[in-house]
Amino acid sequence: MSRARLLLLCPGQGGQHPAMFDLARTSPAASALLDRLPLPPAGSAAISHPPTFIDAPAPIGSLPPPAAANAMLSHPSTPTAARAPGTDADDIYANRRAQPLIVAATLAMWEAIRHFTPPPALLAGYSIGELAAYGVAGALTPENAVTLATRRAQLMDDSLALHPGQALVSIGGLTLQAAAALAASHDYAISIETGEDSCITGGPAASAHALEQAVTAAGGRANRLPVEVASHTHYMESAVAPFAEALRQTNFGPMTAPVLAGINGASVGNKTQAVDLLSRQLAEKIHWLTCMDAAAEAGISYALELGPGNALTRMLQNRHPHINSRSVADFRTLDGIGKWLNRAAED
Incomplete structure (x- = not known):
């Protein structure tokens, strides 16, 4: 069997x-x-x-x-x-x-x-x-x-209606701990852990560009996704x-x-x-x-x-x-x- x-x-x-x-x-x-x-x-x-x-x-x-x-x-x-x-x-x-x-x-x-x-x-x-x-x-x-x-x-x-202006930003090339810290400093939170060094984060759309710049400065990669809902946060x-x-x-x-x-x-x-x-x-x-x-x-x-x-x-x-x-x-x-x-x- x-x-x-x-x-x-x-x-x-x-x-x-x-x-x-x-x-x-x-x-x-x-x-x-x-x-x-x-x-x-x-x-x-x-x-x-x-x-x-x-x-x-x-x-x-x-x-x-x-x-x-x-x-x-x-x-x-x-x-x-x-x-x-x-x-x-x-x-x-x-x-x-x-x-x-x-x-x-x-x-x-x-x-x-x-x-x-x-x-x-x-x-x-x-x-x-x-x-x-x-x-x-x-x-x-x-x-x-x-x-x-x-x-x-x-x-x-x-x-x-309660939190207008939401966005998702994917982060790669950083540890999850480092990504979480950078995200939190821009009022973002990890939405989905997709790998040891990759995740999706959700937060205010107004802070998305600043978060992307911070990730890049830390040696990682960031990409704002065309999504307007901060899922799983x-x-x-x-x-x-x-x-x-x-x-x-x-x-x-x-x-x-x-x-x-x-x-x-x-x-x-x-x-x-x-x-x-x-x-x-x-x-x-x-x-x-x-x-x-x-x-x-x-x-x-x-x-x-x-x-x-x-x-x-x-x-x-x-x-x-x-x-x-x-x-x-x-x-x-x-x-x-x-x-x-x-x-x-x-x-």
């Missing part, structure tokens, strides 16, 4: 694109699921920025230039019927559209492959992906997960209690596998824990390094990222190269995913 242990990874924002539903829609069951999910109407929010990589950042300096981003978003090869509603250049990266779209994409892919995927030993989600992970684990119906994602995004955007505190209430009012089913909590790497297996940790996550730093280490300590031998994108796969490969890690974004067919899963389970 194989002792292989599977980790399913649920991504955050950054990897979405107009064709992100195409592979899932080759499954009739997943296509039917997408058609009934309560996604916000197109045009409910709009931005003019290229991809933000707020939740699943590429290495600093590797964000696509606006021309490349616009070309990707307007690529004509994806049939309109295969796209999620509103997945266009005007609003696919807007917070209130992006969060429910990411959850929908992840759960649609799970619907497409779950009948041939070995039972996962563990699940982990990055920022909004943590909410999607509870859907994959069976605690939330897809409809409830998408509804909660929409509510989460709204509450985060509403924080701007104290600037989101007003969203915590109402999101906790929304979670409490939502039915939770039995979980098929535990979910790692982003803020501390704890293994979560019930609603009480989930309500506490998912709501606190809005205003507390995400320790993604801790989550990856917890997966390795749990004996995970292979991991599949449910997409869109492959940022979590890259980070896990860099952190724990002994874990055989792939993303559904690496495959052209569902059959290809199934064959890889079979091989990985036998290794």
Whole structure:
């Protein structure tokens, strides 16, 4: 009997694109699921920025230039019927559209492959992906997960009324301790720890340029992200209690596998824990390094990222190269995913 242990990874924002539903829609069951999910109407929010990589950042300096981003978003090869509603250049990266779209994409892919995927030993989600992970684990119906994602995004955007002018700045090339000290001196706080020497920080937009200059003077690299919400920092505190209430009012089913909590790497297996940790996550730093280490300590031998994108796969490969890690974004067919899963389970 194989002792292989599977980790399913649920991504955050950054990897979405107009064709992100195409592979899932080759499954009739997943296509039917997408058609009934309560996604916000197109045009409910709009931005003019290229991809933000707020939740699943590429290495600093590797964000696509606006021309490349616009070309990707307007690529004509994806049939309109295969796209999620509103997945266009005007609003696919807007917070209130992006969060429910990411959850929908992840759960649609799970619907497409779950009948041939070995039972996962563990699940982990990055920022909004943590909410999607509870859907994959069976605690939330897809409809409830998408509804909660929409509510989460709204509450985060509403924080701007209390703290107008927010921003995110990514920092690389400095220790986390040094980055945290520089951030704090400019009223910023670490939002997500993405590596031993890389993180994302959130704070007032008025101080962003000064922080970038201070990081550069200290020998690091800094890049202001085109994001107007300081996710996972104290600037989101007003969203915590109402999101906790929304979670409490939502039915939770039995979980098929535990979910790692982003803020501390704890293994979560019930609603009480989930309500506490998912709501606190809005205003507390995400320790993604801790989550990856917890997966390795749990004996995970292979991991599949449910997409869109492959940022979590890259980070896990860099952190724990002994874990055989792939993303559904690496495959052209569902059959290809199934064959890889079979091989990985036998290794």
